[in-house]
Amino acid sequence: MRADHASYACGAALGFLGDLATGDPRRGHPVAAFGRAAAAVERRLWRDHRGSGALHTALCAGGAAAGAALLARTVRTLVGPSRAADAALTAATTWAVLGGTSLVREARAIGDALAAGDVDAARERLPHLCGRDPQALDERQIARAVVESVAENTSDAVVGALVWGAVAGVPGLVGFRAVNTLDAMVGHKSARYRRFGWAAARLDDAAGWPGARLTAVLATLAGPDPRGARRAWRADGGRHPSPNAGPVEASFAGALGVRLGGTLTYGGRVEHRPVLNPGGRPVTAADIPRAIRLSRRVAALALLTTVAARSGAPQGSGADQERVNR
Template identity: 55%
Template sequence: MFEHTARAAGLAAGYLADLCWADPQRGHPVAAFGTAAAALEKHTYADRRSAGVVHTAVLLGALGVLGVAAERAAARRGPAWTFAITAASTWAVLGGTSLARTGAQMADRLGGDDLVRARALLPSLCGRDPAALDADGLARAALESVAENTSDAQVAPILWGAVAGVPGLLVYRGANTLDAMIGHHSPRYERFGWAAARFDDAVNYLGARATGLCVVAVSGAPAEAWRAWRRDAGKHPSPNAGVAEASFAGALGVQLGGPTQYAHRLEMRPTLGDGPAPQARDLRRAVRLSRAVQALATVAAVSVASRIGRRASPRSSGA
């Protein structure tokens, strides 16, 4: 039985490892990928979409090949190795615990009126210009980031791990990292980052909606979360972030959106949810909600992986 559930057990173990140790301060595999991507960009960059397609395909293709090779090598050695490589990969790609801890730190700094340290912390959560934000703006930016990254850092990757194993985990995290590096609107990356941004949208589509369903299930305010999701998510410029942010806004009874200042531009975002602007206490509630959503998504992913393993078992034994 264990050989049919090694992937599921590895996902659970990787989640628990992230809970215990979160992201390392140095030598994180995701940081190593980012360094490699930046080095490759020196050779592939051109202000064209086609150059960005090549850049993205080379990097994510390499991660896919690495994941397939690692999983096949582990399978030849036995289920214990499959468990180990899945657990290690899951821990490496998940960022839910670091997200929650950073969100809680931001809430503490805002609650103590320490805006200098709150502004210094904001770049750990999102790419907005902290100098342009007051206490309410910092709280809103942090809460929106916690909502969006609950999907990006936890729900989507662990679901990809359930259905596609180690290759799914690695390619997903690579896509998400590339999107953060080059998939934004700026003079340099408007065209070169197009492929990375569109691929990230595709791989996050189901994860974002799973996040919304988890929010509805665990928030204690299912009707409000569902109503805000259905009414407001489509207004957001991102097809995926809007789902997470709107469902969080509805569940917490706050209003998100409005003027959003980035380093290169000001966006006028539509409002999501009903209620007052979020404050530090709402950010603390968002962190608790994020942790609950992460836990439920992990349970769902482990269940999916177990069911896939059971269905694959008869075919494998009859081959």
């Protein structure tokens, strides 16, 4: 394994373990700081126009990736070629952009509330995990929302970032998280963001495409019913309105033997989504721990897969290759 690949592998593994051990801090998280900066830029640029939204997306996502590249270059300039420094920067960045432990923590809290029969507490906690309107949801609908969110965010909060880290190192990690955060902020179809958020949503679709497919593959391989996962993915993954959530949620549905999709409400807006794995049974609270275990297995396999893929690459890219050539 080449030196740059070895330092990336070490850093990515340490960052993954850091997220596993600590999760996201309640205050001072770098992603939250990026969100505040993006909101400030939005206040200056907002117009009900796609062009303004595209400029906002380019400045925020491009600026984050460029800033990460500049930071990596600055560290190398100050420290010199150093595997330890490269690994430390990769570890810190990986920890900052991954959200797997926070995802599991929120899902488990809702599952525990449902298991205790406290549906009101589960409703109160649900907005920490997803943007659905919780008040009209019964126990099974809450459980379904949690399983769908665990599936989708396994890709968004873990696998997608690891994929882009393997492709482009620290700038890839930061750039993906910036794009995904912008999509969460402005990429929905509300009256304010239908045009302004179009660019962020489309860029997130493109950036999330490889991670979503890897998530679906790994959920199929790691789940309790590989044949069911593969069948649901092939039959129903393309029916979802999101090109990336569809394969992920369908593969999780098939792997767990449950039925996902259907009617849901966001911000008072009712959506009727296709049912994924219609032959499955309705989701119950007992399926939340099963979805969490599958998410954990997929995340660990994604780390191994992406590190192996980067280690097998014939050449480093960008700043990695520059360092090797010196």
